[in-house]
Amino acid sequence: MAVAGMPEHFEGLPENVVVSRLDELGSWCRKNSLWPMPFATACCGIELMATGASRHDLARFGAEVFRFSPRQCDLMIVAGRVVMKMLPVLQRIWQQMPEPKWCISMGACASTGGVFDTYSVVQGIDRFVPVDMYVPGCPPRPEQLIQAIIDLQDKIQAEGTLNGREFLSAQQQMTKRALVELPILGQGFSQP
Amino acid sequence: MTDQQTTDEQATGTAEQKVFEQIATQFPGLAESEFRGQTRVVVSRDELLTLMQALRDEYSFDMLVDVTCVDYLNYRGAEDRFHVVYQLAGTDSGLRLTVCLPLNEPDLNAPSMTALWSGANWMEREVWDMFGIRFEGHPDLRRILLPDAFEAHPLRKDYPLQGRGERHNFEVLRRGEG
Ligand code: SF4
Numbered sequence: 524m525a526v527a528g529m530p531e532h533f534e535g536l537p538e539n540v541v542v543s544r545l546d547e548l549g550s551w552c553r554k555n556s557l558w559p560m561p562f563a564t565a566c567c568g569i570e571l572m573a574t575g576a577s578r579h580d581l582a583r584f585g586a587e588v589f590r591f592s593p594r595q596c597d598l599m600i601v602a603g604r605v606v607m608k609m610l611p612v613l614q615r616i617w618q619q620m621p622e623p624k625w626c627i628s629m630g631a632c633a634s635t636g637g638v639f640d641t642y643s644v645v646q647g648i649d650r651f652v653p654v655d656m657y658v659p660g661c662p663p664r665p666e667q668l669i670q671a672i673i674d675l676q677d678k679i680q681a682e683g684t685l686n687g688r689e690f691l692s693a694q695q696q697m698t699k700r701a702l703v704e705l706p707i708l709g710q711g712f713s714q715p
Numbered sequence: 716m717t718d719q720q721t722t723d724e725q726a727t728g729t730a731e732q733k734v735f736e737q738i739a740t741q742f743p744g745l746a747e748s749e750f751r752g753q754t755r756v757v758v759s760r761d762e763l764l765t766l767m768q769a770l771r772d773e774y775s776f777d778m779l780v781d782v783t784c785v786d787y788l789n790y791r792g793a794e795d796r797f798h799v800v801y802q803l804a805g806t807d808s809g810l811r812l813t814v815c816l817p818l819n820e821p822d823l824n825a826p827s828m829t830a831l832w833s834g835a836n837w838m839e840r841e842v843w844d845m846f847g848i849r850f851e852g853h854p855d856l857r858r859i860l861l862p863d864a865f866e867a868h869p870l871r872k873d874y875p876l877q878g879r880g881e882r883h884n885f886e887v888l889r890r891g892e893g
Contacts, residue, residue, distance in 0.1 A: 607882045608862050614888055642869050642878025643861075651885045690890040 550683030553597070553623065554676040555585040560596035560620060562613060565603030567630035567662040574665040584672055593619040598675070600668075604632035606643045610651060617652050623687055625679070627671050628654045631661045731810055734774055742766055755813040757798075763816055764826050767801070771831055776803040776812060779828060782838035784846040788872040799825050799848055818848065827853040845870035 533542055559581075563571050574581050581587045590596045593616045605613055617626070628648055631637035634657045636646035648654065655678065656671045663671075682689040735754055739747055745766075746757040758766050770776040780802040787793035795817035803812045816825055827850035828835035839850045840859040847868035850856055858865065865881065867874050 607884075608860075610885055614885070617888060641876055642874070642881060645882050645885075650883070650887070652888050653890050 546684045547680070549685045550680050553683060554679040557584075557586040557598040557625075557672065557676070558588045558590050558596045559586055559598045559600050560593055560616065561589050561591070561602065562599055562616065563602040564605060564609060565632065567602035567632065570662040570665055570668065571600060571602040571629065574668045579665040579669065581669065581672070584669065584676070586672055593617075594621065596620050597624045598672075599624065599626045600629055601626065601633040601648050602629040602662075604637060604639055605645045605648055607645060608643070610645050610648075613648065614652060623683075623690070625655045625675055626653060627656045627658060627668075627675065629658045629668060629671070630663055631659065634659070637661060730808075734808070734810060735812075738770070738774060741769065753811065753813065755815060757815045757817065760816060760818070760825065763814075766814070767828060767831055770803060770812065770814075774810075775805045775808050776810065778804045778806050779832040779835055779838075780804050780811075782828065782835055782842055784842045784848055784870075786846065786870065786872045795819055797823065797846060797848065799842065801828070823847060824849045824851050826851055829853055844868070847871065 536542070561568070561571055561575075563569075573579060575587060575589055586598065593599075597620065599617060599620060601613065617624075626648075628634045632639060632644070633648050634654075636644050640646070645651070649657075656675050658667050658671045660667055731754075735747065738756070739745060742758075742762065744759065744762060748755050748757075756766075781800075782802075783800050785798045785800060787796060787798065797818040799816040799818060801814040801816070803814060804810070818825060825848055827839055829839065829850075830852065836854070837859060839853055840855070840857060842848050843850065843853075843856055844858045844860050845868055857863070861869070867879065867881075869878070
């Protein structure tokens with residue numbers, strides 16, 4: 524059947540054949556089977572659990588398989604404040620997750636440190652690991668987290684490529700965003 | 716309140732006073748004070764171990780509830796920089812007692828209570844971690860909460876609330892590197 528805008532060499536294909544780009548097909552598979560890594564360190568973790576439980580049912584969006592091994596995950600949800608003793612652990616878990624992977628920073632604490640402007644609390648995990656989605660709130664309601672996952676799915680569908688080219692441009696953005704204005708004092712604490 | 720309860724309370728009240736009077740006669744150097752029914756004694760470092768030993772063995776304060784510390788820097792009317800605070804309780808008698816040990820820089824050493832109560836082990840490690848008080852005779856005086864590489868004692872009043880940059884001291888992970 525002739526469809527407007529269809530390239531000429533697709534003429535004559537049977538009706539049950541769908542034509543797409545490989546990147547788009549890959550992104551479509553990826554976005555609908557996100558396996559979250561629950562990095563829940565504080566009160567936001569309770570809302571994260573509620574999101575996965577029956578009332579809000581994250582399974583409707585293909586993201587219900589919470590895995591406690593980073594090797595099996597591709598979406599890290601950081602829910603709660605991260606202290607300086609925990610950050611090397613978080614980074615190590617992030618590194619252990621196979622590509623492609625994404626990160627949601629859930630709640631005021633994970634995104635900015637929240638009210639905990641003290642010596643031990645990291646003021647936003649995006650200073651040290653890449654973050655794709657920020658969820659505001661203290662704590663965010665499960666609907667907000669679901670919205671973040673839907674938005675992330677849209678982002679994956681829109682920008683995703685099979686060989687991960689989008690991550691390279693994200694790396695440039697990250698360089699811009701991260702430690703430009705932050706002092707880095709001394710050495711140490713970086714190795715878990 | 717029934718009559719029975721009132722007499723009970725009076726009875727424990729007098730029993731308490733008796734115990735504290737006995738302690739005061741045995742250790743005349745103690746500065747004793749009371750606030751809202753709670754007794755506190757301030758003891759010097761040399762006397763601390765004998766006092767604690769006697770409290771445990773003779774006055775049946777068999778439980779060391781807590782070891783903590785207060786930094787009195789810039790506190791109005793304070794004479795000493797630190798007070799190491801020991802909370803004692805008698806599980807049979809129901810008595811409670813607070814023992815304070817004043818310490819001043821540069822000599823921040825206190826005798827360890829681990830020989831009397833092994834439960835003092837972690838509590839003293841926490842005081843070391845947060846205030847930098849050294850406990851002599853402690854079997855394993857390491858930091859307990861903060862990372863080993865941490866260099867300050869953050870609950871001291873002269874340590875800035877937002878730290879000295881320790882929370883920014885990490886390597887930055889970027890996309891495509893992990
Ligand atoms: S953002 Fe609020 S709810 Fe979430 S971890 Fe911080 S304090 Fe807790």
